[in-house]
Amino acid sequence: RLREEAERAAADPNVGQPTEFEVGTAAALTYFAQAAVDVAVVEVGLGGRLDATNAVEPVVSVITPIGLDHTRVLGNTLAEIAAEKAGIIKPGVPVVCALQAPEARDVIAAKAKELGAPLYLAGRDFEGRLLSAGQEGTRFAVRWRDRWLEGLQVPLLGPHQAGNGAVAVAAVQLLSEAGFPVSEDALRRGLAAVRWPGRMxxxxxxxxxxxxxxxxxxxxxxxxxxxxxxxxxxxxxxxxxxxxxxxxxxxxxxxxxxxxxxxxxxxxxxxxxxxxxxxxxxxxxxxxxxxxxxxxxxxxxxxxxxxxxxxxxxxxxxxxxxxxxxxxxxxxxxxxxxx
Known part of the structure; x- marks a missing residue:
């Protein structure tokens, strides 16, 4: 069926030949639907606004730290790139945003306000605090609302993992509030088991x-x-x-x-x-x-x-x-x- 749809799109001059990434995204989403997954974590390929994954209607949107990358496509400034990233924000859908440079943060905040999407900013609405960082992993604490979760641990290396972990915890908390409950024990076990090949x-x-x-x-x-x-x-x-x-x-x-x-x-x-x-x-x-x-x-x-x-x-x-x-x-x- 996917082949038929891809061939139909390629034959339509108003659509054109689907890219490898677009076909791969369609295949993944089809597989997730057939497997009836409870939750799918879908990462944008490039940018956000025009990315194939942006066809998804999310429960929670997450924007990680923005840098000057793919500038030939996304723009030459952090504000321009942030505008592309903010394209994943949907009306009324909560957004978790990692620490950003002010020019990127302001673009994201303006888009969230325009669409009525609740915005949760690192450093304001939640935060991570590094406890220790060694060659065996990283320990940190996270403040969510008025509560601290202490002694969280990931086997990933680098002090920056405290910030990454805080973003993940905030997303999970919002997921729980949206009707997909995740216990604190499951959260801790998930963090402790995470693996990120090729990153430190x-x-x-x-x-x-x-x-x-x-x-x-x-x-x-x-x-x-x-x-x-x-x-x-x-x-x-x-x-x-x-x-x-x-x-x-x-x-x-x-x-x-x-x-x-x-x-x-x-x-x-x-x-x-x-x-x-x-x-x-x-x-x-x-x-x-x-x-x-x-x-x-x-x-x-x-x-x-x-x-x-x-x-x-x-x-x-x-x-x-x-x-x-x-x-x-x-x-x-x-x-x-x-x-």
């Missing part, structure tokens, strides 16, 4: 491997803060590959001063044009003591391991495509590191 994901070893798909300046800043907090005094060897549309120089300025060396490579899969590793190496001069180029991602990791030594740290970042490709190539080894 650490694999023990000699050296240890840290995978993080940061691909914009804001993501690079979060990664840098995580490295400082979790690996004090340690200078990683970076393996970096990026798309040429990304804010490359800003990311290099944020990450490379933390490292002892960087090896540049390029993912062999994914959309977009990868930045040339040799060009990245030239742009990195003066930001890090040693620079290498290995166009094969696996060879780049091996070189980084040699430079880091058995007690060091290798950090793979710059692109989710690169992180995904290398985790696939190293799958057997990474499983062994976790066992």
């Amino acid at each position: 994901e650490l694999y023990p070893g000699k050296p240890a491997l840290l995978f993080d798909g940061a691909h914009n300046a804001e993501g690079a800043q979060v990664l840098a803060e995580g490295i400082r907090a979790l690996f004090p005094g340690q200078r990683p060897v970076f393996v970096l590959g990026m798309l040429d549309e990304k804010p490359i120089d800003a990311m290099l300025r944020i990450l490379l001063p933390l490292g002892q060396a960087a090896v540049f490579t390029a993912a062999r899969v994914g959309r977009g044009t990868p930045a040339d590793p040799g060009d990245l190496a030239r742009r990195a001069q003066g930001l890090v003591p040693s620079v290498g180029v290995e166009r094969d991602p696996l060879a780049a990791v091996e070189l980084a391991r040699r430079w880091a030594g058995p007690d060091g740290l290798v950090c793979v970042s710059g692109s989710l495509y690169l992180v995904g490709e290398l985790q696939g190539l190293l799958a057997g080894e990474l499983r062994g590191a976790r066992e």
Whole structure:
């Protein structure tokens, strides 16, 4: 049936050929309906206002931190990008909004007011408080309305997970109020079991491997803060590959001063044009003591391991495509590191 609908849309000049993402979204929503799921968590692909997922009528909408990303499509300012993100807000449907830069927050607040959507802002209506952050995970507390939930824990790394956790808790509380009750015990167990592949994901070893798909300046800043907090005094060897549309120089300025060396490579899969590793190496001069180029991602990791030594740290970042490709190539080894 999906094929028939896609072919019908493609033949209609007023609709046009559906994209891969649009067909995938339709397939997912069809599957959810057939499986009669109680709740579906549907993440926007790009932006929000014109995204295929925006056909969904939500119970709760969630807007996470907004940065300068996909600027060729979404706009060149935080306000422009926020306007696209705010396109998911529906009349009367509550919105949970993470901490934002003022120009992004103001756009979201104006849209929520226009549509009569109750807005719950981080820092005003709810907040997260970091209790501890280590290589085993993050502990935090969340204030929702006039009550604090203490001692929450996620196995995800980085101080920023307290803010992410607070957004998740706020969304769950609103879901409960909308008729989908989630007990505090279930909330705690869900947080404790969460997994986020490729985001501050650490694999023990000699050296240890840290995978993080940061691909914009804001993501690079979060990664840098995580490295400082979790690996004090340690200078990683970076393996970096990026798309040429990304804010490359800003990311290099944020990450490379933390490292002892960087090896540049390029993912062999994914959309977009990868930045040339040799060009990245030239742009990195003066930001890090040693620079290498290995166009094969696996060879780049091996070189980084040699430079880091058995007690060091290798950090793979710059692109989710690169992180995904290398985790696939190293799958057997990474499983062994976790066992």
